[in-house]
Amino acid sequence: MSFELTILGSSSALPTSKRFPAAHLLKVDERFFLIDCGEGTQIQLRKYGFNPSRIHRIFISHLHGDHVFGLFGLLSSLGMLGRKVPLHLYGPEKLSEMLHDHLKYFGPLPFELITYNPPKDADTPFFEDEKITVTAIPLKHRTKTYGYVFREKSRPLNLRKESIEQYGLGIADRVRIKQGADITLPDGRTIPNHLLTLPPYVPRSYAYISDTLFDPDLIPKIREVDLLYHETTFSGRDEKLAADTFHSTAPQAARMAKDAKAGKLLIGHFSSRYKDHTALVEEARELFSQTEGVSDGDVYSIPLRRSS
């Protein structure tokens, strides 16, 4: 029952020998979601112990090289590794056409590549299954760009095993109890639901805000996420430069986290002009103390906790 984010790449557009371009891996139970795929992502996956073949869904924020150039090598390697099952790609409208053009030279692949465009209605999930919903949120960058919000679905009440056994309750009763019902026993006694159940686990959530102009309109979309990654290319001192290039500053990221009541703010994608990023982290912490500056290989795990 894991909910674990691994930072595969934390550089901004120009990678360094220590920071690869943008790529995040979110593991939710046995689902591996790759979010952005900068150059070298397949190498980073191996470095941090992940088998690339386990990835089934990839979300691309936008078609700038530092967020997408690793797709070419990853797709090629998945083919060489013998992949047969489809790979699902979610991203901006031109992603499919771009890959099609690319594969004229480097394809075909031995597996199906299924691409999806973001839904027109922002409230429609971009992806969902029985456990998780992913929504796409339009960002303000120099090209069509999306952020992604991953939210676990509400979980049912958990049965108190010892009480269920004590009263000898069968399958039909158990289903009703999980839905919140009290139970009347054959002898007429009514057992209230709270004696039969534990509160459900709280759904966990992660929001990925890729390159964007500071945009407080996004706050309702990311409200109360446990983890918010927000690009922080610039220091607050360079706010004009951030606006001119459609990027955000450390204080702006902190403002987003604070107003959205996020659990923790992760910042990265620092411009290579700053040799030392601790100053940017400090700037953010002045507004939002639960801020961390990320490095490649960092892991953030959100434990299960019950609602009170």
Add this chain to the structure above:
Amino acid sequence: MSFELTILGSSSALPTSKRFPAAHLLKVDERFFLIDCGEGTQIQLRKYGFNPSRIHRIFISHLHGDHVFGLFGLLSSLGMLGRKVPLHLYGPEKLSEMLHDHLKYFGPLPFELITYNPPKDADTPFFEDEKITVTAIPLKHRTKTYGYVFREKSRPLNLRKESIEQYGLGIADRVRIKQGADITLPDGRTIPNHLLTLPPYVPRSYAYISDTLFDPDLIPKIREVDLLYHETTFSGRDEKLAADTFHSTAPQAARMAKDAKAGKLLIGHFSSRYKDHTALVEEARELFSQTEGVSDGDVYSIPLRRSS
């Protein structure tokens, strides 16, 4: 007066966390030639202390991803670094068209990209300037593939400074002496050339044989190179597999080096099926003792030496 090869990537098609895909950097004096450009080449350049902006000529052996996917990020970064001077790319016929299609999505670049197809006549240099000649040699792989041979041009005789000063010889005499002439002094004495000169430096050379079926017909093209890199994807035990996939084995690479009278053989591009490459190096050394298995970051420098 350097002639120095740095291995940037030595993996075969599937990179690992320790071996990046194919890329070599050859530095001849202040010329930086990049040979193949697998994914992550720009990161490797930085890791090993090279400024990517100093590269002016790139040679691509063939359009398989593990030899070319690093071009996308490198070109993009060169643009961001403010490059204005043209970049010259040498490679198979489809290289230009492939890049054109790619740049529909990720361009334009702020500098000119000039691409060259190999000359029809194999004896015509693919590139030359006053110091070096590069020839392309067609290899036998599953797609159009070229090896590249870098040879310094013959150097002139070197003047013995102390003799030139002793006899008070002017510019016109010095030019003639460098061409091998004896000199007659105003007093009638003739000074033989060998007293006025040192033998010239021996031209140095490097041959890069990318993925190919074993092909002894190449031997005349790479004769007596100082350094021969020859892909060695397979062990001699897997010779059939090598032939089926148009690759070479360690003993085949050694046979090429031996028959071409190469100075040193470098082998790499090992299949990831071999956990330990020392066995492949040993196989090659049985036929050609001056064999080395390369790793990312290895540097091979050929010192200047005078002809005897």
